[in-house]
Amino acid sequence: MVREAAGIALGLLSLHYWPTLPPYSVVMIAVVTGSLVSAYLRERLLICIVFGVVLANYSAVAYLDDVETVAAERGDITIIGEVRSLINHNIPNTLFEIVTIDDSSAGGSLPAGLRLHLRWGAGTFAGDTQQPMPDIKLGEHWQFTLRLKPPYGRVNSAGYDRERDAVGKGIHGVGVILDAVQLDTPVGWHDHLRQTMYQQAIAMTRDLPFGAYLLALGFGERTALTDQDWQLLRDSGLAHLMAISGLHIGLAVVIGWRLGGMLRGVAINLYYLTWLPLWCGLLLGGGYAWLAGFTVPTIRALLMSVVILLLMRLRIGWPRWQVLLVAFAACLMINPLASYTAGFWLSFTAVAIIMFAGVGGVGRQEQPSAVNHGWQSLLFSIWGAVRQLFVMQLALLLLMLPVQWLWFGGFAWLAPLVNLLAVPWVSLLTVPMVLLAVGLSWWPALSGLGWWAADLSLKPVMWLAGLAQGAWLPLTGDMAGGLLGLAVLACLIWLLPVRRYAALLVSGALIVLALMPFDGPTSGSGEREVEEGPAPVFIDMLDVGHGLAVLISTGQGAVLYDTGNAWPGGSIASAVIEPVLRQRGYERLDGLILSHGDSDHAGGAEYLIRHFSPSWMRSSDHRDGFSSCVRGETWLWQGLEFRALWPPKRVRRAANPHSCVIALGYANAPPFMLLTGDIDAISELLLARLEPDLTPEILTVPHHGSLTSSSRTWLTAMRPEVALVSAARFNPWRLPNPEIRRRYVAMGSQWLSTADHGQISITRVGNEMEIVRYRQDIRPGWFRPRPSRVGENPKTD
Template identity: 30%
Template sequence: MHVLRDILKPCAKALSAMPFALSLLFGVTAVQCLDVLPSLDALLPLALVAALTAWRCPRARSLCWMVLAFVYCVVRAGAVMQQRLPRRLERQDFDVVGVVEGLPQVRSDADRFVLRVEQARFDGKPFPLHGRLRLAWYRAPKAAARPCLRWRLRVRLRRPRGFMDPGAFDGERQALLERIAAVGYVRKQGPNRSAGRRAFCIDGVRARMARAINHALDGGKGARLLRALGVGDKRGLREGDWRIARADGVSHLLAISGFHIGVAALLGALLIQGIWRLWPSLGKRWPRPAAAALAAVLVASVYACLAGLGLPTLRALLMIAVLAAARVSRRSVHPLQALSLALSAVLLFDPLSVLSAGFWLSFAAVALLLAVLDRRRVSGLRGWLRGTGQAQLLMTVALLPVTAWFFGQGAPWGLLANLFAIPVVSMAVVPLTLAGMALQPISATAAGVLWRIAGWIMRKTWAVLAVMAKWPGAHWYLPAVSGFALLLACIGALWLFAPRGIPGRWLGLLLWFPLLWPRLPPLAPGAFRATVLDVGQGLAVIVRTRHHLLVYDTGARYPSGFNFGDAAVLPAIRASGAGPADRIVISHGDNDHAGGARAVAKAFPDARRLSGEPKRMPVPMPPCHAGQHWSWDGVRMRVLSPPAHLRPLLHGNDLSCVLLIRGRGGRLLLTGDITRRMEPGVARQVGSGPPLILVVPHHGSNTSSSAAFIDALRPRLAVVSAGWLNRFGHPRPKVLARYRRAGVPVLDTATAGAVSIRFPVAAAPRVIARWRRNHSAYWRE
């Protein structure tokens, strides 16, 4: 009891604001668990009852605040969803006037930017379209997509819709966070012209500062990293940079975090301290502590705005403002009190922020540091090393559950990497970068000197981090985390880092087992599981047996650099907890099937490869031909097409590798893009056997799926891999009608998301997951 009393005593002052903040947090978070937002007709009377109860019954206030927070979040979320483009108007043209926001991406294929809509017209009449549009402008005029420019554009729009795959990025959740009402592209035929520019906007300042840094360092890695640190400009960062950051657990250094804002505030306070020491008479007019506090807030605010005012920066800025206000008013505020007030302010300002990883990582990190770290001060180098080591150990271990939940990976070497990188970045790179930004309007030459020094230091630091990223076990991926495993691991982390005096702290490690070593559903010999991924207008399939893994096709790659190998195939494999791929089969050379092959082959260099068109592959692959076969764990795999003797006479889609996978209880036929010409030969080789599941040829095109082919196979289920509202109209209505007449049910990844099918030993195949239905949420289409 004495131990608990000593622990809670320093936090007693923080408890006054904490109940309100936690009630807001629980109420807002509860909304994010809903599949459908409830009607306001039922919620508004509930809110009125909660408000009256809170007024009349103080003991029930925490519960009432939770209810009010729930209703408030439903109202805000409903308003954002209402701003989205109506479904009936998808793929229609609109004339809009708006201002370019943020820092646009200018690439060789297109300019990509966000447009804040000011006016909109549809079919010549005003239309109530509000919010932000995420647009691509192909072959845009030079310097068209610049911040603060106002444009009059004709755009074709659709609702934001992401890809639903295991372990993949949730694009629809991100669209909700960013208030994206629609996505689309600028039409060439429209009256696209400039309509002036906004008089002042902070994004224009950010863009000019980014160009100045880039010019001073002549581009290159140093410029890319300093732009990210200085103004939150991550456009120049490459996938390799992010891979190093993730492996070393230093991504927070590239995304301006609360830590950087704290450094900026400290620099502002130290500047005022120095001025007041030089001119002590200033203290008679304005006390030095109050002036330093206000300077800290001012510098931190300017830097936060230049950084784009993300959630971590906003949290840090609010905490600094609370502490500064207490300093000016000569009142004592416990750091937990400041954190609670900042949490309340963020939730009231944007209750949907709880959907972002930055929210949880930012607030959880500070809360853990304040609640757990030993407050006994030890002076000198020993004290600094002790405090830094404790903080990094806490961040690396205690935040692993949250990191695994959002990103599916951890950084085993993150402790050492952060112990090395954080002092260098905080004591040298960030101060030099900020000083250069302050000097740039006065002297570009002086600013350039500081930036070059900072760039040199950052390049050397990054070189060390690149070496650490290659250490064994640096890339540690975890299977998909369940909510129960996350809860147990969080409790285990709190128990493990509990203050001294609480017995059995090491037992907290036991609660980590469900997170680190989850029990994966076993597959018996002769059984297998297949997942047809949602990769838009393309194809990617993962097949897992008891001890082996096959990848069949990898989706597309786009000129922007985005590819489904990195975005869908690899995350799905890691989320499943399966081992590395043993074989990669690319049906043929079309981009929508082979685009992600390079990324998958790089991730699994020891995997054997096959392709129907080896000469068109981005990586070396031997040709496939009918008759090739192998067996894994009682599951037989056989290539049915193309016939070896016909390869010289075939081309394009008809060279697709057709693969038949046969387990004891079911079969799966992967057809690529074969046409009717190849279907009779494939059907003859399929023959009779256990129930068959068919992946529909060529995404449901009219060139395939003849009635004779369907009648010969008589599949139990057909799965189409096609893009939502794709320009080809796949799957074609005539093709769907053929399957319907044959009594074959059809699943489309465009509407179902990824489709997972289990092929057991002693039963017929069955669908075990339709990712869009099984993981529904109110923000998903």
């Protein structure tokens, strides 16, 4: 069983190493060859690996076929779908998930089984009248008129990867609803029951201080949590606790097992009642997982519970790691693409660490001596339990560091202390009361009392979490070796006798210290002395969708040109720019330049000023705290010269023609880059007269490649080698314009668009230049959309 599970898991995980999917013929040849070799060698492991590879390929091909079906749609389409999300209409959240239904008679135009994320927001119209979002409920069938596109996201060196997450969740498309009509189709009893219980919980927790957390614990729905709530959970390390996680499923199974044992004890002595604890445990655990919609952590916990309970009932002894391995392989077989989600790896890694810690030392504690009686024995038992919990949390903190760095770029250093108190408190008090409140939904008075008691129990937990606010430590990219060394060192300390291997442990600690980047990037505060010879300059056009953000850094400081867009509750500054800066070790910005006042260029300015305190700031309009950025001004920063070429004077509010144009180069040398903002053709022609000798090698394409800019006269005089354009692939303006792209390519410029390549990073040392495209060179994947062709963009939001 162990070898088979390991082989299947290896075959399924091989999908992560495929930049492209192999053709069907290649897969079949590999299957036949592998089967023959396995039969000849009588090696079951190889057969299982081949089976895993085939299953992975089939799942990936099926997913891509469905995504291409969505991508083939153009303009407004009509589909029939079943709602698969619990929706809280008391919060401003208009995102929900549907599964398409093949009902061509009702006007559907997509095949059945596609999972779509839809948004009902501003701009949703029925005819000429804007309508609010209707009371959409789980399990209902609706006819939607919408604009659809494949799941396409931003790809940067840090931050959320929407495309990878969509693969793991099986999302085939996203869309904006234009109109919707409910169909007269009966809702399944299970969906109706879950929706009814959820609505009742919303009504009962609406006025409770921690109602959003209770909904997360009761139904796994965390849409009511605000950005401040998420930051609090992140800093305290409690994000895993405020949801229906594997820990809570296991707790529900244990409660059910105990209740079943009690019922069996008072019932008549019948043979089939010997299985009652198992069925009660699985019933309560499965019901709790059903409330959460059977997410990956709940499925993992259920599978492990089934295996463990069956082994206990059949009196079969398996090592704990074997149970975990079988559950790991089973989860991948159920959903071969689940390994593309962070929850999958966090869940299994945490359980593996807990098992490892229990075998390696957490569970090993001295027993009370015979002379200890009464209160002494009780105190010893309490101390042992507290010690065990603390060391377990410490093990999770240290050994989860590499995983935390890979997925989140940091860790909460106070998490062990907070979880030491919060985990047993929430598990033993809050969760049982939440289960009781949900189970008593048919009795509103008692259910409301349960919700009130659960909310009261969270008060000390959230007070404790508030004390840890700000305890999040970002991890830079060059700390990878040190993190891995620290995890290995922790394992050595855990498993080896410390005194006997003291020299080895000291050596390991020295190695870790040597790997840690103590002289890493720091933030500067303005002009610095220029070292001999040209220093390397790192230019990153970040993938911000429709907008602009260019990061200029030297390894000793960073300057940002534009900040990307902002929206209610979030911004590109927090979603993209901050993770990239934290990853590189920058706690502050040396400089911030705003080209003009449009939101897609300056929307994140306030956030960055508040969190990164730029030493100097410049703009072409009048802003508090900003110096002017107008023609004739020049300043130096770490051996680089910034020369403002446009506009001729400062304005009250800078629009596109007033964009601050910056020529960037080494001090006392011709500029090698031109930052253009959104200047128009008239500004370009005036600038060409003022700067006839301007020939930058790198040019940011003005106004995202619009026809209103990049005039032929201006470009012919410059002929840049590299043209960088920041644009979203599926934007309503269909930018960049195909004619503009052909214009640059015709004059020999290398066209690089964030829509096709994600973040574009250029390293320049003297006259040498190296270009890295993150979609193709750093984070390739079979699920990444191919580069767009001219005129390919559909008209969609």
